[in-house]
Amino acid sequence: MSRTIVIGGGADALVAAQVLARGGHEVMVIESRAASAEEGWTPAKVLRALELEPVELQWPEPWLSAPLPAGGRLELWRDVARSVESIRCVSPKDAERWPEFCERMAKLARFLESVYSEAPPDPLSPRFALRARRLGRRGLEDLLRILPMPVAELLDDWFENDVLKGLLGAAGVQHIMQGPRSAGTAFRFLHHHVGSPTGVFRPPRSNVIELLRRLPRVELQNTEVLHIAVRAGSVVGVVLKDGRELDADIVVSSIEPRRTLVELVEPGWLDPELVRALRYVRRRGVAARIRLQLDRSPGFSALALAPSLDYLERAYDDAKHGRVSREPYLEATCDAQHRMEVLVQYVPYKQKAVSLEGRVLGVLGEHWGEARPTHTEFLSPRELEEFEGWPEGQPHHAELSLDQALWMRPLPELARYRAPLPGLWLCGPAMHPGAGIAGASGFHCAHAILGR
Amino acid sequence: MASSYELSHEREYHAIRSAAALLDVSPLYKYRVRGKDAARLLHLVVTRSVEDMKVGQVGYTPWCDAAGKVLDDGTIARLGEREFRMTAAEPNLRWLEDNAVGLDVSVEDVSDSLAALALQGPASRIILEEIDLKYFRIADTTFRGIPVQVSRTGYTGDLGFELWVRKERALALWDALIEAGTPYGIVPAGMLALDVARIEAGLMLIDVDYVPARKALIDSQTSSPFELDLAWTVNLQKERFVGREALAAEAARGPQWQFVGVEIEWQSLERLYAEVGLATRLPATAWRTSVPIYSGGEQAGYATSGGWSPLLKKYVALAHLQSKWAAPGTGLEIEITVEHRRKRAGARVVKKPFFDPERKRG
Numbered sequence: 001m002s003r004t005i006v007i008g009g010g011a012d013a014l015v016a017a018q019v020l021a022r023g024g025h026e027v028m029v030i031e032s033r034a035a036s037a038e039e040g041w042t043p044a045k046v047l048r049a050l051e052l053e054p055v056e057l058q059w060p061e062p063w064l065s066a067p068l069p070a071g072g073r074l075e076l077w078r079d080v081a082r083s084v085e086s087i088r089c090v091s092p093k094d095a096e097r098w099p100e101f102c103e104r105m106a107k108l109a110r111f112l113e114s115v116y117s118e119a120p121p122d123p124l125s126p127r128f129a130l131r132a133r134r135l136g137r138r139g140l141e142d143l144l145r146i147l148p149m150p151v152a153e154l155l156d157d158w159f160e161n162d163v164l165k166g167l168l169g170a171a172g173v174q175h176i177m178q179g180p181r182s183a184g185t186a187f188r189f190l191h192h193h194v195g196s197p198t199g200v201f202r203p204p205r206s207n208v209i210e211l212l213r214r215l216p217r218v219e220l221q222n223t224e225v226l227h228i229a230v231r232a233g234s235v236v237g238v239v240l241k242d243g244r245e246l247d248a249d250i251v252v253s254s255i256e257p258r259r260t261l262v263e264l265v266e267p268g269w270l271d272p273e274l275v276r277a278l279r280y281v282r283r284r285g286v287a288a289r290i291r292l293q294l295d296r297s298p299g300f301s302a303l304a305l306a307p308s309l310d311y312l313e314r315a316y317d318d319a320k321h322g323r324v325s326r327e328p329y330l331e332a333t334c335d336a337q338h339r340m341e342v343l344v345q346y347v348p349y350k351q352k353a354v355s356l357e358g359r360v361l362g363v364l365g366e367h368w369g370e371a372r373p374t375h376t377e378f379l380s381p382r383e384l385e386e387f388e389g390w391p392e393g394q395p396h397h398a399e400l401s402l403d404q405a406l407w408m409r410p411l412p413e414l415a416r417y418r419a420p421l422p423g424l425w426l427c428g429p430a431m432h433p434g435a436g437i438a439g440a441s442g443f444h445c446a447h448a449i450l451g452r
Numbered sequence: 453m454a455s456s457y458e459l460s461h462e463r464e465y466h467a468i469r470s471a472a473a474l475l476d477v478s479p480l481y482k483y484r485v486r487g488k489d490a491a492r493l494l495h496l497v498v499t500r501s502v503e504d505m506k507v508g509q510v511g512y513t514p515w516c517d518a519a520g521k522v523l524d525d526g527t528i529a530r531l532g533e534r535e536f537r538m539t540a541a542e543p544n545l546r547w548l549e550d551n552a553v554g555l556d557v558s559v560e561d562v563s564d565s566l567a568a569l570a571l572q573g574p575a576s577r578i579i580l581e582e583i584d585l586k587y588f589r590i591a592d593t594t595f596r597g598i599p600v601q602v603s604r605t606g607y608t609g610d611l612g613f614e615l616w617v618r619k620e621r622a623l624a625l626w627d628a629l630i631e632a633g634t635p636y637g638i639v640p641a642g643m644l645a646l647d648v649a650r651i652e653a654g655l656m657l658i659d660v661d662y663v664p665a666r667k668a669l670i671d672s673q674t675s676s677p678f679e680l681d682l683a684w685t686v687n688l689q690k691e692r693f694v695g696r697e698a699l700a701a702e703a704a705r706g707p708q709w710q711f712v713g714v715e716i717e718w719q720s721l722e723r724l725y726a727e728v729g730l731a732t733r734l735p736a737t738a739w740r741t742s743v744p745i746y747s748g749g750e751q752a753g754y755a756t757s758g759g760w761s762p763l764l765k766k767y768v769a770l771a772h773l774q775s776k777w778a779a780p781g782t783g784l785e786i787e788i789t790v791e792h793r794r795k796r797a798g799a800r801v802v803k804k805p806f807f808d809p810e811r812k813r814g
Contacts, residue, residue, distance in 0.1 A: 233697060262553055268496040268692045271518035272550040279553065 008254030012442030014212040019446035021217040032224040040436040041195020043117040057204035060301030091161040106198040116433035119444040120407040149186040162308035179316030235423030254428035256397040285381030285393020287345040292376040294338040298368030305330040319346030397430035417445040454642035461644035471637035472573035481540040487557035520698030521665035521674035567622035572612030575636035609653020611811040647738040654804030678707035710778035713804040716767040720798035752777040
């Protein structure tokens with residue numbers, strides 16, 4: 001029976017641990033911090049394999065709204081017809097196109113879902129080509145055209161209303177150091193659509209983490225791994241912060257690959273060429289997070305302040321030159337207990353972002369009526385790195401862009417979950433599919449270990 | 453580096469072997485490696501053991517990529533517990549930095565700020581005021597008031613030293629050495645003379661005798677240290693260094709190629725020229741081309757540099773031979789072009805170095 005240690009407490013680590021435990025491994029999970037409920041979808045295959053239930057995926061209703069210049073709000077609902085009604089108030093033309101747009105995008109998202117439900121495809125394999133062919137001519141054309149496209153151009157193709165385009169375009173740039181006119185942001189837009197119903201372009205919140213924690217079979221240890229022990233070129237266990245040494249035949253790390261391979265493994269075991277490539281994996285955090293408690297309902301469940309694609313692009317322009325956006329893109333969601341979480345983008349990692357919190361609360365205050373915050377917590381990317389373990393504040397560990405996706409995630413040499421050190425394996429947000437797809441990379445990694 | 457300071461390199465060559473020659477070897481790449489993990493970094497990069505080098509010791513070593521193929525070769529001088537200087541033929545700063553990730557060490561390129569002069573030949577010690585320095589050692593000293601580091605190293609296979617000096621003092625040092633050496637027949641020497649000397653000494657030259665792995669266009673152009681007769685520099689006892697796994701595997705199965713000395717037989721050569729009515733012709737300078745070597749109908753390998761040794765009165769070459777033909781004494785044939793026609797002259801595998809004087813180490 002293999003002794004296996006899984007490092008990290010996120011969905012990927014827990015899924016990998018469960019799959020391996022069921023495959024006959026003796027598994028211990030070592031987490032330094034309990035992961036908070038994760039945003040994102042989990043492939044049905046993973047849920048079935050671990051018999052996770054009842055899975056609850058939640059979207060706010062409406063899933064997003066945005067203030068209109070003339071007053072009132074544009075509201076987008078799960079119900080496509082209801083969204084059409086709301087869009088009609090700003091643009092009858094756009095309202096007319098909405099159902100078809102949703103259908104076309106959903107078809108591509110379903111394709112990505114099927115790709116994400118398996119280990120990264122081999123670009124040379126006929127199976128991959130066959131699967132893409134199943135999209136049909138128009139679907140395949142859409143896919144090849146849209147993946148490398150700037151999200152702004154995709155939306156300009158379909159719609160005329162700035163507020164609608166800003167609200168949708170924001171999905172293409174969330175958590176990436178790119179603006180809506182950067183190439184490849186349409187892929188990001190589709191990525192955030194994955195797992196959501198037709199017409200919903202934001203990822204859900206799920207209870208998968210809680211369900212995973214309730215599962216038996218796996219020993220959980222709350223401590224930190226200082227380094228991964230290697231002897232004669234093979235992984236033999238881990239050394240903990242408290243000095244304890246744990247032996248293992250297999251170590252699975254869901255921590256970011258650069259940290260795993262460059263910091264946790266002693267220098268000299270890896271090909272320096274790989275170490276160099278790892279140093280160039282992009283992982284820039286771009287968003288600050290504010291959590292606050294309001295004394296009453298703000299009058300919305302989800303609100304985006306990104307009134308146009310130009311607005312988003314200007315916000316990015318500041319960040320491109322290393323500054324905090326003078327007018328950042330904000331997106332706030334609020335639950336029934338009036339707990340609000342706000343994404344503030346762009347905030348470059350190196351910036352201290354002083355006074356940003358006050359400015360953001362001032363702007364939001366114009367939209368939440370009589371509500372007052374009773375408690376606030378502002379975390380810049382640097383603080384998110386410290387408290388959440390996100391490298392440079394990047395929640396996806398490696399930015400998800402076309403060149404760091406699929407069989408190139410995070411690097412072609414690592415994409416198969418096997419690190420170039422016998423006994424060491426990688427999963428987590430930086431591994432395919434990662435980036436907000438909860439548990440899938442852990443599932444694929446565990447299957448690779450089990451040789452399935 | 454100058455090819456020659458005179459119309460012909462011959463006097464420069466004879467100065468190396470019978471008096472003293474001064475060579476400007478400043479074009480070497482030089483790196484200062486300092487910090488707590490300095491020894492650890494170099495230990496990881498090169499094939500030899502560095503951690504057990506003593507302060508004041510110098511070591512020659514190649515270093516490899518992860519596939520165990522030679523990237524470059526040079527010397528490492530331990531200047532202090534936490535300070536080394538590495539010399540290289542090619543730029544290696546990025547490679548050192550890539551290997552230094554996670555280590556507490558700084559790597560500084562001192563190629564421009566540090567000059568190097570090689571004083572080589574039997575009179576070199578007396579010119580340096582009878583300096584007492586063992587083979588492959590380095591020490592701080594002054595020469596006529598100029599602070600220098602002197603190492604007992606070189607590329608001639610003779611008694612000789614290399615002097616390391618801040619570039620601002622380099623010209624003054626050159627002049628001082630010429631002045632001090634003139635009574636002993638010192639001569640400035642260039643690459644043509646050095647080429648003959650280093651072939652006699654059996655020392656390989658990058659880009660000539662081997663293709664560094666980084667420049668190889670196809671795998672078969674690369675060489676492992678074993679294939680370059682550098683097995684003595686590969687310390688597989690070290691737990692890790694770049695290329696260790698590949699080299700351990702190669703050591704277990706034995707290298708396919710060997711890098712050997714070849715002597716071309718005079719009588720065979722003379723006969724080839726006599727057949728066309730000519731006296732035997734010898735190359736005026738060392739050559740650096742690939743020349744096929746045969747064993748009967750098969751090609752056993754190829755020579756990569758060779759030339760006439762004026763001192764030994766022998767026509768010698770450095771060659772890569774497939775292992776089964778590489779044993780000393782093996783009789784082979786080497787291609788020689790005589791009056792525009794390709795002929796084969798008899799040749800024999802011999803032990804390197806061709807020339808190995810007692811004074812080199814003594």
